[in-house]
Amino acid sequence: MSRIAFVKDAFSAGSYVHRREAGVSIEDRGFLFSDGIYEVCEIRGGGLVDEQRHLDRYQSSLASLQLISPMSLRSLQLVLRETIRRNRVCDGILYFQVTRGAARRDHGFPAPDVPATLVVFATPIDVAAREEKARTGVTVVTLPDERWARRDIKTTSLLPNVLAKQAAREAGAYEAWLVDEAGTVTEGASTNAWIIAGDGTIVTRALSHDILPGISRSVILDAARDLQMKVEERPFTVEEAKAASEAFLSSSSAILLPIVGIDGARIGNGKPGPVTLRLRAFSRGISQISDMHLPSI
Ligand SMILES: Cc1ncc(COP(=O)(O)O)c(C=O)c1O
Structure with missing residues (x-):
């Protein structure tokens, strides 16, 4: 059973929380404008598949939308691993998403000090199916x-x-x-x-x-x-x-x-x-x- 998500946003410097309690602001720009990017990676045998290729694409998606990564790549790699570990997913997918954060609703970008939102979760898949x-x-x-x-x-x-x-x-x-x-x-x-x-x-x-x-x-x-x-x-x-x-x-x-x-x-x-x-x-x-x-x- 996968239960733990990682959330980092304006209200949290980054924490692992039960999925039913995990949430972001109703003003999050991902929610209001789909102003964000994401990655889906395969987890196989508890390991992350083709991580470097995903990280390269992640950086390119961020750059295309002028988004700044909410943490260093190294820290992100640790969070991805920890999310897989805490959820004990053997075969499944790892999802992570970055949005332009939460701010008063306005189409233009918010002030540069508005922190990006990062959400990470892992879900098992039915390999037999x-x-x-x-x-x-x-x-x-x-x-x-x-x-x-x-x-x-x-x-x-x-x-x-x-x-x-x-x-x-x-x-x-x-x-x-x-x-x-x-x-x-x-x-x-x-x-x-x-x-x-x-x-x-x-x-x-x-x-x-x-x-x-x-x-x-x-x-x-x-x-x-x-x-x-x-x-x-x-x-x-x-x-x-x-x-x-x-x-x-x-x-x-x-x-x-x-x-x-x-x-x-x-x-x-x-x-x-x-x-x-x-x-x-x-x-x-x-x-x-x-x-x-x-x-x-
Ligand atoms: C539109 C679209 N094309 C292709 C892919 C396959 O990409 P990947 O092999 O990185 O999962 C995806 C995956 O989500 C997709 O959404």
């Missing part, structure tokens, strides 16, 4: 991409993603693939999107303002290169995806899940494909698990 999805594959539906123009920043402004995910669920699918005006797939509501062409080429959209630079995406690309598989980072259309021999999605919580149907059209033979499964196994093998006993400063 995830493995079952990897065994059977999942389906996706396509929907128009109605998000803003800076999808590369990992902000908490996720309303279009929320609505798309809900529409996918109501359609009986696991994920929504979002489609731009040119008819090409950008990414999923909370995952990156991939196809494997008939000749075995792995295709995923190149990084730009259009998509989130997924951490699992970067690890899978490393894995594909290690395996000397051919990779093309370019847009692909919905039609190309439906005609692909395999397709899959990636994220730190879903890891890599085979896609066996798009808008009701069967992908390949309707079963997880061999290239997808090979990439899944290999990329898991190359992801870095952090040393959880970082000495305190």
Whole structure:
């Protein structure tokens, strides 16, 4: 049972509190404006996966929104470890979020002395259920991409993603693939999107303002290169995806899940494909698990 969250804001210099008692101000700008950024990391065997890549993206998200980290990276690393430890999460996700703090409601930034809010929590996941999805594959539906123009920043402004995910669920699918005006797939509501062409080429959209630079995406690309598989980072259309021999999605919580149907059209033979499964196994093998006993400063 995960019960402990870490909260640092205008009222607390940073403390571990029971989740039911954890809270932030009703004037927190994360609550009022979604003026904040977040990270989701995989916890595997009690260890933090690909921490450095997450910290790099964290810093880049902060810089994009002119946010200042509420603590040094080293202190943050200690808090992340302590949150995992106190919750005794073996396999799950670690969530952390920084907002521009609490201040009288006004769209413009508050005074520089308003401290940023940091919230950290850890949640176990059902590994057996995830493995079952990897065994059977999942389906996706396509929907128009109605998000803003800076999808590369990992902000908490996720309303279009929320609505798309809900529409996918109501359609009986696991994920929504979002489609731009040119008819090409950008990414999923909370995952990156991939196809494997008939000749075995792995295709995923190149990084730009259009998509989130997924951490699992970067690890899978490393894995594909290690395996000397051919990779093309370019847009692909919905039609190309439906005609692909395999397709899959990636994220730190879903890891890599085979896609066996798009808008009701069967992908390949309707079963997880061999290239997808090979990439899944290999990329898991190359992801870095952090040393959880970082000495305190
Ligand atoms: C829109 C979007 N794309 C892609 C991803 C995958 O990113 P990562 O692999 O870092 O989890 C996420 C994860 O939350 C996401 O929200």
